[in-house]
Amino acid sequence: MIKITDLEKYYKTEELQTIALNKLSFEVKKGEFVAIMGPSGCGKSTLLNILGMLDDSDGGSFIFNGEEVIHYNERKRANIRKHNIGFVFQSFNLIDQLTVFENVELPLIYIGVKKAERKKKVYEVLEKMQIMHRRKHFPQQLSGGQQQRVAVARAVVNNPKLILADEPTGNLDSSNGNEVMDLLTELNKQGTTIIMVTHSEHDAKFSHRIIRMLDGQKVIENSLI
Amino acid sequence: MLRNYFKIAWRNLIKDKMFTILNVTGLSVAFGIAILLAMAGFFDLSYDKFHTNADHLYKVYSVQQTSKGPEASVSQPAPLLEALKAEVPGIEKASRYLQQEAIVSFNEKEINMDAVWVDADFFDMFTFPSLKGKINNPLEKQSSIVITESTAKKLFGDEKAIDKTVQILINGKDHPFNISAVVANNLPQSTLEFELAIPFEKEADYQNNKDTWDSSYHDVYIQLANGVSPKQFEKATRALVDLNLQEQIANAKRDGAQTNADGRYYKFDILPVTDVKFTKFKNGYAEVSRSTPYLVLGIAFLILFIACVNFINMSIAKSGQRLKEIGMRKTLGAKRKQLFLQFWSESFFVFCISVLLGLMLSILLIDSFKTIFRTAVSFDLLISPTIILSFLSTVLLITVLVGGYPAILLSKLGTIQSLKGKLDHSGKNKVRDGLIVIQFGIAILLISGTLVLREQLDFMRNKDLGFNKEQVLSFPLYGKKDSHQALQLLRNELASNPDILEITGADNNLGLGKDGSLSKSIYGFEYKERVIYTNSLTVDYDYVETLDLKIVKGRNFKRGYANDSLSVVINEAMVKELGEKDPLTAYVTVSDSIRYPVIGVVKDYNFEKLDKSIQPITMFLNNNEGLYYAYVKVAPTNMAKSYDVIKQAWKKIAPNATFLGSFLDENINRTFRKEEKIAKMITAGSIIAIVLSCIGLFAISLLLITQRTKEIGVRKIIGASITNITFLLTKDFLKLVGVSFLIATPIAWWFMKEWLQNYPFKIDLSIWSFLAAGILTTIIALLTLGVKTLKVATQNPVKSIKTE
Incomplete structure (x- = not known):
């Protein structure tokens, strides 16, 4: 599904140039769950953004x-x-002014799905994430775990082929974190490819494969299956 | 403590320079313009209030019931003054007042001057302070005259004026007059204007008219004792009406006129002298309307209002950035009062700077303002303790209200709420949105007003008036020569010039000439047992040809027809008035018994300003009546050259008289000065209103977009396009502009409809002017929002979501 070869990214300031990605290459197959790990500043987030x-x-x-x-x-x-x-x-990045329902509905609006169908799809996904009862609440009225579930709901509502998760449990306690990881695993089982950046070895264990990075390069790759 | 407030206020202001600049610029411009407009408005409202006796001075007017309804007039017959003094209790002083040109000679000098013919009481009633000569009753002797300081300078230079003798041309002969007093120049806010004042008894027609009640030709002013009301005055005049105006009353009865509410056919009434400038007579009623100065003050208020709204909205929008500061100050023990003072001192600071800059701006702009808006206002006229005090209190009031509101809101916030940096925007957004709606409503109101006003002005300028205004030039026949003779000399002088097509004369001008004189002469006569009123115009041969008037029946006056000087030419409106199937069988009765037959009918033409419908007019060819204006039709080529040729010819004929020639289209345009002034004020007002509103909109959008940067990033990541984002950021504001449009348009429509009622010749109000105003405002608002919005919409979303 994804193949990157010799990928490069520099950040330039007036005085110096920092290499964020240094000829990075790897491949992710359809249906895989890949975790990317590495110390801060190794280029994980840059990679995810690209x-x-x-x-x-x-x-x-x-x-x-x-x-x-x-x-x-x-x-x-x-x-x-x-x-x-x-x-x-x-940090979930939900829109404070919109309700749970409206947050989840947003991607469907942007791809032009009709209103009735939007409602059906949003309800389905809210049901699946078990936050249906919170659909009329605003993000500030939810716990961190609930907010992340809404964020996951929003990410999957239009059945994407790929989910990119940037430290999805970083702001959550362990129990909420595990819930979110279970959700991602479930989605992966249903066929969605997942690439997750994480600092947590615990979370990484949910994936099929871990790519470890340092200074913008892949240093090691462990397969967990 | 206070110093500390100001120190922190200063730091906060320079911290966000863009914001401070927008705020101070908006407020300064608004203050500057509002100062100028308020000065102009108050100046207009102060007309004739400078007279010490202003509260007791009145102008007399009469209301006559006619078969067409009541008709009011300020022209009075000569014997009225004495009758009033004799029979009406409470009249302390009274004077007749007739404004006419007079040719004044002194040694070699011969100057045409604005003279007023008044009674001896005039200078005791009105405040024209005597600078030299007699202070009291300067017109006691009938051989005395009073001149103004500038007249003295014109006539005698630096020499002493008192007791000098000048000659004034009356009835074709020079009469000597002695200068008894020199008074200060007329103030610009005086409706009574003169260069010299002459005893009324010396006026050319006085001897013929002094006992005649059916010839009205001058104004009458009276000074009433304390406690005498207009109603008492009216009642007291009834006996003299019944005694002296029997004929008019009998005619009214015969013609089927309805009586007024008191069962009378004729009455005298009075108008406070301070209302004269603002009075229009409509259907026999004196309608006093100060709408123009109030409109000017209204625009000043609206501009200030818009700037204050900007200030409030910008302060509230910015408050979000200072929540943590408020929370921290509260945690450390700040009281609400202290916080209020802290924020209010910042507002006070901004206001003080803006007022000073605004004042400087108004001083810089005053000269251009005076030229553009034709106002005589100056700062000198306003330097009085009352005005300075009211100005300072207004500024203080605005500062307290406008600066105080955001300060109260901020100081009221709870500590925890502030520390969390969360602000419940819902309530304040309503206030903000409401204020933006009002702002843009004002802008739309003024813009649509401007569009309609200009459309009407264009319509009036370009309307076919029924005569040739482009090729005809007119000028006053000043000078000592008999006007008919002068006109003949002019014809001889210009006969050989192929560019001069026609020459004629009349006793009235068309439009407003450079001499600034407007007059009309109404003549009433009995026709088949009813009274008919018509404008009367004395003309010379070729009047119809020179002006390209259209003869629809009969013919024009022609040389060689001996009886033409005993005939008349009338217009179509007069034909209707006479009610004859064949107008050429009709006649006009002159001097009770002589009938002047109608020999021709001209198509109706607009001989008066376009705010009047076309009235009946009758043209006489009378060699015994003076002609006051010459009309010359020139070839369409070389018009400027022809102007010079006429000027030179006139100089030969009347070497001492100034040439004040101008083409009739210029004369017509001069009659629209009031409309032009209003149009200019509203145009300027609407431009400033929209610019100020947009400054506010820009500043608020700047803040809101900053607040929504993260949201924009998130939306882009999950699929929003640039169009989606732009729409998202502008739609709320555009909605507000839409609401403004819906509210402002009916109001604008109503105002413009009312205003157009003043004009019998008017445009049809079309929805397009209003739509255009709405669309223009929307486009301007969109452009204002667009700059920052597009920048954010195209920004890399990764950067946006990092904004926390």
Whole structure:
């Protein structure tokens, strides 16, 4: 599903240039659950942003679903993104002014799903995440675990082929964290490819494979299956 | 403590320079413009209030019941003054007042001047302070005249004026007059304007008219004793009406006129002198309307209001950034009062700077303001303790209210709520949205007003008036020569010039000439047992040809027809008035018995300003009556050259008279000065209103977008396009502009409809002017929002979500 080859990313300031990704290459197959680990500043989040087509790379190749997307413009990338990729963040990134229902509904609006169908899909996913009863609440009225479940619901509501999760349990206690990890595992079992950045060895164990990074490079890869 | 407040206030202001600049610029511009407009408005309202006796001075007007309803007039017959003094108790002083040009000679000088013919009481009633000569009763002797300081300078230079003798041309002869007093120049806020004042008894027609009640030709002013009401005055005049105006009353009865509420056909009434400037007579009623100065003050208020709304909205929007500070101060023990003072001192600081800058701006702009808006206002006229005190109290009041509101809101916040940095926006957003709606409503109101006003002005400027205004030039026939003779000399002088097509003369001008004189002459006569009123115009040969009037029946006056000087030419409105199937069988009765037959009918033309419908007019060809204006039609080519040729020719004929020629289209445009002034004020007002509203909108959008940066990032990540984001950020504001449009349009429509009622010749109000105002406002608002919105919408979402 994803193949990156010699991917590069630099951050330049007036005085120095920092290498965030240094000719990084790896492949993720459809239906895989991959964890990316490494110390702070090793390039994990940069990698995730490029994989999510939120950021440009400075070199290399990125093939998504058999398509070279490295030179795609913002509009094309946005189009691929909204149909194929769901995001889960450490800080949930829910919109405070919108209710749980409205937050989850948002991606469907942007891909032009009709109102009745949106409602059906949102209800389905809220049911699945067991937060149906909270659909009229605002994010501030929910616990951290509930908020992350809403974020996961939002990420999966349009059945993305890929979920990118950036430290999804970082702001949660262990019990809520485990719940979220179970959710991701379940989604993966249903066929969704998941790439997760994490600091937690515990969480990484839920994945099929761990890619360990240092200074923008892949240093080791462990298969867990 | 206070120093500390100001120190912190200063730091906060320079911390966010963009915001402070927007705030101070908006407020300064608003204060500057509001000061100028308020000065102009109050100046207009102060007309004639400078007279010490202003509260007791009145102008007399009469209301006559006619078969067409009541008709009011300020022109009075000469014997009225004495009758009033004799029969009405409470009249302390009274004076007749007739404004006419007079040719004044002194040695070699011969100057055409604005003279008023008044009675001896005039200078005791009105405050025109005597600078030299007699202080009391300067017109006691009939050989005395009073001149103003600038007239003295014109006539005698630096020489002493008192007791000098000048010659004034009356009935074709020079009469000597002695200067008894020099008074201060007329104040700009005086409706009574003159360069010299002459005893009324010396007026050319006085001897013929002094006992005649059916010739009204001058104004009458009276000074009433304390406690005498207009109603008492009216009642007291009834006996003299019944005694002296029997004929008019009998005619009214015969013509089927209805009596007034008191069962009378004729009455005298009075109008406070301070209302004269603002009075229009409509259907026999004196309608006093100060709408123009109030409109100017209204615009000043609206502009200040918009700027204050900006200030409030910007302060509230910005409060979100200072929540932690408020929480921390509260935790450390700050009281509500202290917090209030802290925030209020910041507002006070901004207001003080803005008022000072605004004042400086108004001083810088005053000269251009005076030129553009044709106002005589100046700072000198306003330097009085009352005005300075009211100005300072207004500024203080605004500072307390406008600066106080956000300060109260912020100081009221709970400690925990503040520390968490969360602000419950819902309530305040309603206030903010309401204020934005009002702001844009005002802008839309003013813009649509501007569009309609300009449309009407264009319509009036371009309307076919029924005569040739482009090619005809008119000028006053000043000078000592007989006007008919002068006109003939002009014809001889210009006969050989192929660019001069026609020359004629009349006793009235069309439009407002450079001499600034407007007059009309109404003539009433009995026609088949009813009274008919018509405008009367004395013309010379070729009047119809020169002005390209259209003869619809009969013919114009022609040379060689001996009886033409005993005939009349009338317009179509007069034909209707006469009610004859064949107007050429009708006649106009002159001097009771002589009938002047109608020999021709001209198509109706607008001989008066376009705020009046076309009235009946009758043209006389009378060599014994003076002609006051020459009309010259020139070829459409070389018009500027022709102007010079006419000017030179006139200089030869009347070497001492100034040439005040102007083309009729210029004259017509001069009659629209009031409309132009209002149009300019509203245009300027609407531009400033929209700019200020947009400054506010820009500042608020800046803050709101900053607050929503993270949300924008999240939305982009989950699939929002640039269009989605732009729409998201602008839709709320555009909705508000839409609501403003819906509220402002009916109000604007109503105002403009009312205003257009003043004009019998008017445009049809079309929805397009209002839609255009709405669309224009929307586009301007969109552009204002667009700059920052697009920047955020195209920003990398990864950066946006890192904003916390």
